[in-house]
Amino acid sequence: MYEQVSHTLLNDILNRIKPEISEQDLRHFYTRLGANFYGIHSLFQRLYGDRDDFADLAQQLVETMAQQYIKRPVKLRQLDLAREKDYNWFLSQQWIGMALYCKGFAGTLSGLQERLHYFQELGINLVHVMPVLRCPEGSSDGGYAVSDFHEINPELGTLEDVQLLAEEMQKRDILLVLDVVVNHTSNKHFWATRARAGEKKYQDYYYSFENRNIPDMFEQSMPEIFPETAPGNFTWDEEMGRWVMTVFNDFQWDLNYSNPTVFIEMLNIILFWANQGADILRLDAVAFLWKKIGSTCQNEREAHLLLQLLKDCCQVTAPGVVFIAEAIVAPVEMVKYFGEDAVIAKECEIAYNATFMALLWDAVATKNTRLLNQGIKSLPVKLERATWLNYVRCHDDIGLGFDDRDILLCDYEPVRHRKFLVNYFTGKHDGSHARGLPFGQNAKTGDTRISGSLASLVGLEYALETGDNKAIGDSIKLILLLHGMILSFGGIPLLYYGDEIGTLNSDTYRDDPNKKGDTRWVHRPSIDWDKAERRNMPGTVEYEIFSALKRMIAVRKEIDVFADFNNRDLIEVENPYLFVFGRYHLKKPNEQVLVVANFSNKPQHLNLEDLGSWWSQYRPLVDLYRGESPDIFKNSLVIPGFGFYWLCER
Ligand code: GLC
Numbered sequence: 001m002y003e004q005v006s007h008t009l010l011n012d013i014l015n016r017i018k019p020e021i022s023e024q025d026l027r028h029f030y031t032r033l034g035a036n037f038y039g040i041h042s043l044f045q046r047l048y049g050d051r052d053d054f055a056d057l058a059q060q061l062v063e064t065m066a067q068q069y070i071k072r073p074v075k076l077r078q079l080d081l082a083r084e085k086d087y088n089w090f091l092s093q094q095w096i097g098m099a100l101y102c103k104g105f106a107g108t109l110s111g112l113q114e115r116l117h118y119f120q121e122l123g124i125n126l127v128h129v130m131p132v133l134r135c136p137e138g139s140s141d142g143g144y145a146v147s148d149f150h151e152i153n154p155e156l157g158t159l160e161d162v163q164l165l166a167e168e169m170q171k172r173d174i175l176l177v178l179d180v181v182v183n184h185t186s187n188k189h190f191w192a193t194r195a196r197a198g199e200k201k202y203q204d205y206y207y208s209f210e211n212r213n214i215p216d217m218f219e220q221s222m223p224e225i226f227p228e229t230a231p232g233n234f235t236w237d238e239e240m241g242r243w244v245m246t247v248f249n250d251f252q253w254d255l256n257y258s259n260p261t262v263f264i265e266m267l268n269i270i271l272f273w274a275n276q277g278a279d280i281l282r283l284d285a286v287a288f289l290w291k292k293i294g295s296t297c298q299n300e301r302e303a304h305l306l307l308q309l310l311k312d313c314c315q316v317t318a319p320g321v322v323f324i325a326e327a328i329v330a331p332v333e334m335v336k337y338f339g340e341d342a343v344i345a346k347e348c349e350i351a352y353n354a355t356f357m358a359l360l361w362d363a364v365a366t367k368n369t370r371l372l373n374q375g376i377k378s379l380p381v382k383l384e385r386a387t388w389l390n391y392v393r394c395h396d397d398i399g400l401g402f403d404d405r406d407i408l409l410c411d412y413e414p415v416r417h418r419k420f421l422v423n424y425f426t427g428k429h430d431g432s433h434a435r436g437l438p439f440g441q442n443a444k445t446g447d448t449r450i451s452g453s454l455a456s457l458v459g460l461e462y463a464l465e466t467g468d469n470k471a472i473g474d475s476i477k478l479i480l481l482l483h484g485m486i487l488s489f490g491g492i493p494l495l496y497y498g499d500e501i502g503t504l505n506s507d508t509y510r511d512d513p514n515k516k517g518d519t520r521w522v523h524r525p526s527i528d529w530d531k532a533e534r535r536n537m538p539g540t541v542e543y544e545i546f547s548a549l550k551r552m553i554a555v556r557k558e559i560d561v562f563a564d565f566n567n568r569d570l571i572e573v574e575n576p577y578l579f580v581f582g583r584y585h586l587k588k589p590n591e592q593v594l595v596v597a598n599f600s601n602k603p604q605h606l607n608l609e610d611l612g613s614w615w616s617q618y619r620p621l622v623d624l625y626r627g628e629s630p631d632i633f634k635n636s637l638v639i640p641g642f643g644f645y646w647l648c649e650r
Pocket residue numbers: 141142144145181248284285326395396
């Protein structure tokens with residue numbers, strides 16, 4: 001949009017721009033800057049417009065973008081142009097992700113490079129390597145307490161190893177996802193060190209207070225994220241003699257984004273990582289970016305403005321790079337991280353579908369799909385050019401963040417229902433074989449979340465220990481059923497490393513004093529590559545899971561309607577054990593897939609009349625995954641216990 005104020009400012013900036021920038025051929029950069037500048041200016045103005053040094057700050061902002069553009073490798077600039085043309089590239093059904101810790105998966109970055117064939121064997125072509133940056137030993141929160149945003153954790157390798165990994169992945173058409181921990185730094189970051197030494201400039205990078213007056217006000221409305229290990233949201237720093245805001249662990253200092261210098265620093269870091277060859281950047285804990293007394297300090301309007309601004313700026317310098325929002329918040333809040341445009345994502349193109357994940361786990365525990373259906377019905381419609389990251393497990397806990405209204409609509413009482421789920425997954429409920437552990441128990445609110453590996457949560461650990469073959473079979477079926485859902489729902493499926501070979505809980509974290517208080521480590525494994533070898537031995541658990549997932553992934557890639565264009569209809573059916581939805585092609589009406597999943601351990605019937613028009617179009621049917629026709633009995637489709645179908649016309 002043309003607007004005089006922003007246009008004049010842009011002209012002034014370009015007139016004053018440093019010679020080392022103006023001498024370069026920045027054609028594409030300037031085109032994009034011109035196109036985006038109105039938005040950039042408005043957002044920057046709304047956030048920081050009341051400052052006397054606003055014009056200088058705007059100058060710095062543009063120079064930061066330009067300098068990173070100059071450093072952007074030619075190959076990546078070409079990729080930018082290609083992706084600008086093929087702008088829906090990330091919505092394709094071709095992408096299948098896996099999240100992993102470099103150390104647990106392969107030891108080092110070069111080790112990871114040597115294991116790339118493993119991803120290709122399974123069909124994975126998007127790999128989220130969790131933080132690889134320098135962190136203080138012991139107080140690292142698994143890499144999410146960064147002490148240097150440019151330096152690699154020496155245990156894992158060097159920056160060159162990351163670049164080599166990115167290049168090799170690009171050759172193999174595997175996307176690289178890296179984190180940028182935008183909300184906080186480690187208390188050992190040099191900004192924190194300088195703040196501690198009394199430098200006002202760096203104290204302003206964080207929220208710190210000489211007494212408890214303001215912290216106490218904040219505490220009145222802020223929840224606790226890690227109530228057991230890090231109660232409260234402020235930490236006393238003896239050396240600085242001040243209280244510092246530490247929403248997560250006491251060694252993670254929250255950044256102060258009301259300071260524009262912090263914004264520019266973090267933008268620079270984001271663009272730096274885009275330039276190292278990351279295709280996708282996962283922005284960590286984005287719901288927490290803005291703090292306001294009297295609020296929960298989550299999902300604030302300004303947090304969205306900051307993300308919009310980051311997106312606009314990234315589009316100027318590195319438009320081929322997309323963002324993932326890690327915002328594990330209520331469903332209505334979650335969709336806002338795509339931005340508020342009618343069609344195009346203006347904040348993050350991709351967001352974790354934490355609601356679907358938690359609902360799937362509800363269906364596992366209750367063995368019915370009442371809440372799953374209700375929750376999906378209430379899931380707000382997302383933008384067209386935005387997509388979900390659908391997952392079953394990740395490195396974090398499972399939060400039971402469904403909407404209380406949905407729970408009530410299913411005739412459950414919210415507090416009791418959540419308690420049931422926690423008891424179920426920690427194996428306390430009668431008949432439950434789950435081996436999860438409680439996480440984040442909050443004595444004040446009664447909230448509890450759940451840790452545990454997928455295999456242990458679905459009873460495989462119990463089944464193997466007791467040698468119960470039927471239970472082993474059921475656990476495997478559940479693992480496949482859950483993956484069958486994330487692979488067909490719409491969005492990018494994100495597998496979690498180790499789940500593809502049925503990795504169980506690991507207790508070793510208990511021997512590490514820095515980890516033992518955090519049960520999430522029970523499901524952050526070191527891959528046992530001997531166990532992984534068994535994926536090639538028919539009859540083993542590893543083979544059953546790995547080969548089935550491999551097939552599912554291969555089939556998904558072939559099915560156009562599995563691409564995410566908001567082309568899904570939830571189909572409400574009478575049978576409360578079934579989850580049924582249809583996927584359709586926006587342009588080719590004959591291309592449709594009907595997904596039918598049975599969350600009970602007994603065979604179930606689906607009355608074909610329940611399917612309405614979805615049925616008449618679907619005779620005769622074939623299950624794409626098995627290549628067979630499903631059983632039909634007395635005008636009903638029969639679905640085996642813990643079974644699912646991806647049905648399409650033969
Ligand atoms: C994100 C990460 C989590 C970490 C937290 C604080 O939620 O996924 O592992 O503890 O941010 O950085």
